[in-house]
């Protein structure tokens with residue numbers, strides 16, 4: 001039986017001029033469908049590099065990453081793009097919304113290449129914005145929304161393709177305590193609906209929403225422990 005996510009001895013080395021920077025150094029881990037995992041570790045420990053690889057945005061220099069049993073290293077660029085678009089949602093610290101574009105259009109963006117009728121795309125965006133508590137804000141621009149609301153738009157954009165995996169790299173890093181709590185409560189609810197979530201955070205109280213905590217050090221797993229029982233027993 002393969003795991004949902006399976007990393008075996010993953011290395012990532014960046015070449016900077018004449019210098020090799022080792023971001024991951026022999027990292028192995030398995031994550032099952034339906035898990036809610038917090039990835040912690042000091043700055044530079046390789047958290048974002050790992051997320052980029054898990055999200056098929058980047059490939060390991062060495063080692064094997066399998067997603068649902070498929071060896072990602074053997075896939076073509078267009079197959080990777082397809083996996084990213086269909087199966088993976090990303091949320092970043094800086095929201096990464098398109099400026100001077102409405103919440104609705106931002107949420108709709110991942111549907112661009114799906115060839116769906118525009119009315120259907122908009123209806124899907126309206127629904128997903130409703131789901132993150134932004135009904136009535138569809139036509140607001142980013143500058144007219146608070147940080148917490150902008151992150152909700154980013155989550156709506158990540159959810160519109162119904163991904164099975166949500167990757168969130170310090171999603172509350174730019175938010176106040178109250179907005180952070182709201183975002184984490186939302187992620188917790190999404191996990192309860194079955195979405196696998198991998199969350200990078202520096203903060204213990206944010207990590208406490210997850211059910212498993214993995215700490216990285218020097219591009220390897222330093223510790224890995226279950227902190228709560230899983231949201232549901234998943235049979236896949």
Ligand code: ADP
Pocket residue numbers: 014015016021022023041042043044045046047048049050
């Ligand atoms: P974290 O997210 O835990 O802070 P990163 O994965 O961003 O860590 O970085 C791990 C290491 O790899 C750091 O030493 C960082 O400087 C280096 N690194 C990350 N991305 C690049 C890149 N694109 N080019 C060169 N070095 C990089």
Ligand code: MG
Pocket residue numbers: 047048049
């Ligand atoms: Mg990082």
